[in-house]
Structure formats: structure tokens, C-alpha cells
Amino acid sequence: MDMATLIPQLWHGLGWPLLKLVFFVSLGLLAGNFIEALNWTRTAARLAGPLIRVGHLSDTTGASFSLAFFSGIAANTMLAEAYDQGRLDKKELVLANLFNTLPTYFLHLPTVFFLTAPLIKAAAFLYVGLTLAAALLRTAFILLVGRSLLPARPIGNLRDVLKDKKRLTLREALVEAWKRFRKRIRKIITFTVPIYTLIFIMTRAGLFSWLEHQLTEHLTMLAWLDPRSFGIVIGHVAAEFAAGLAVAGALIEAGTLGTREVVLALLVGNVLASPVRVFRHQFPYYAGIFNPRLAMELICYSQAFRIGSVVLVGIGYYWATV
16 A cells, blocks of 8 residues: 555544544543532532431431532541541441442543543443443432431431532632643543554454454353454453543444444443452542541442442343343
């Protein structure tokens, strides 16, 4: 193939799609950070009152739930202090920590959505929607468990916990969003550009045909996945979420995979990558708030519930789309 033919093919197949991808990812990440900086979840935090009534949870748990919309560390510190002072028993501490996974999910939802949308397009709505359904499912289950295990109790006023939370002006939110953007965009581009390029080369070289054979022969546990989507799982597990998205974006752009296959692969990558990644990032600060043994217990409970809910939702989606 001569250069006159190769250069236009590289530009149309790799250069221009990659340039658009980086632009929209940058735009989406900045928008997501701006929304987070404005504390858009403040209104959602008012849900704490009715929810803790359903689950027979205490005011402390409700206040921690509200704080978790702004800071997971602050929310866990409140729980640890209440536990040390005897205001929470072990049973409610575990339930409260699991309960706080919902606001933690919402805290990062804008960035997750605005990161996935440019990369996997329509599949982003399905993937984010399914992970949201999993978060709501485990929250409902926690409330049912709390209602069956804990006695009913009066509920106090939860608004006091939020009254000192500073509201950012638009200018302050933009400054904060830009600071977060500068930290994260380097890492995202570091993964996205080379991975997108690599997937382009792999597709042209027929490497996914070889991978299909290997998956069929040696990875029977995941044989129900489209073999061409296994690169998404590998990227998710071996690197990080952005890497899996980069692979998925490249495969969608090339027309190699459809929405269903991409969503299922991302859910599998989510389940496989989560335990080690969460342990690596959460355990150091959890062990500083709780004692190390309790910290490990809370992380294990949290991951078991999270993985279980994602698996259930994933199975439902798989059979609903057969």
C-alpha cells in the first residue's frame, strides 16, 4: 500500500475519530466536574428522612447519608464516632455504611455519564441506567433488612447537618471544576489515545479473530460474551474504567460491536475489576477511620452487595435482550 492511500485511511479511520473523541471526552469531563462542584446533589439529600423511616435507621445514619452526597470520608467519620460512642451498634453500622453507597454513586454520576457518553454513545444510557438500577436495588434491600432487624424509632431534623455546607458561586464552581479537570484529563488521555490506536491496529491485523478462538478454547466461564468484546473486559480489569471505555469506543466506532455486547462487557469488567481496585483505594482511609479489621469487614460487605446487585441486573439485561 503506497503512502497516498495509507495516509487518508489513517486519517479517516484513526486520526479524525480520535480527535473528535478526545474533544468530546474533554468537554464532557469538564461539564461533569462543573455539575459536581455546584453540589447538585443537595436536593437529593433531602430523601434521607423518608428513607430512614422505612428502614428503621437512626438520625445518625440519616445525617451520614446526607453528608455522603458531599463527602464519603465525612460520612464515614460520623458513623465511626457514633459507633465508638455506643450510639450505633455493629448491625446498624454495617447497614449504614451500605446505605451510603447510593449517595456515593450519585456523587460521581455526572462525571461517569459525561465520560461514557462521548465514548460509547447510546450504550452510555444503558450502562449508567443499569448501574443506577443496581444501586437502587441494593438500597431497597438494605432498607428491607433494616426494617426487619432494627426497631422503629423517632426521626429528628436532618437539615441541621447541611446548614453549614458552603454553596459555591458559578465562578468558584468553574475554578474547582477546572482544577479537577486538569488532574483527570491527563490520566484519561494517557489511556485513551494509545488504547484507541492499539485497537485500530488490532482490528486491522485480525487479532480479534484470534482472540475469539482463544476465548472459546480457554475461557469457558465467559464464553457467553461476544469474544470480540473481551478486550473491553481486559482493559477494564488490567488498567481502569477509562481504558475499558476506550476499547469499547473504538469497537463501536469500527462497527465491530453493538450496544448490547458493549454494555454486557462493561458490566463484566465492572464486576471483575472492582474488588481489588476498591480495596487499593478505600482500605487505607477506611483503616484510618475505623480499625483495620472493621474496615476490612465493611469493604467486604460493600463489595459483596455491590457485585451481587450488578450481577442480578446484568443477568436480567442479558435475558431481556436475547
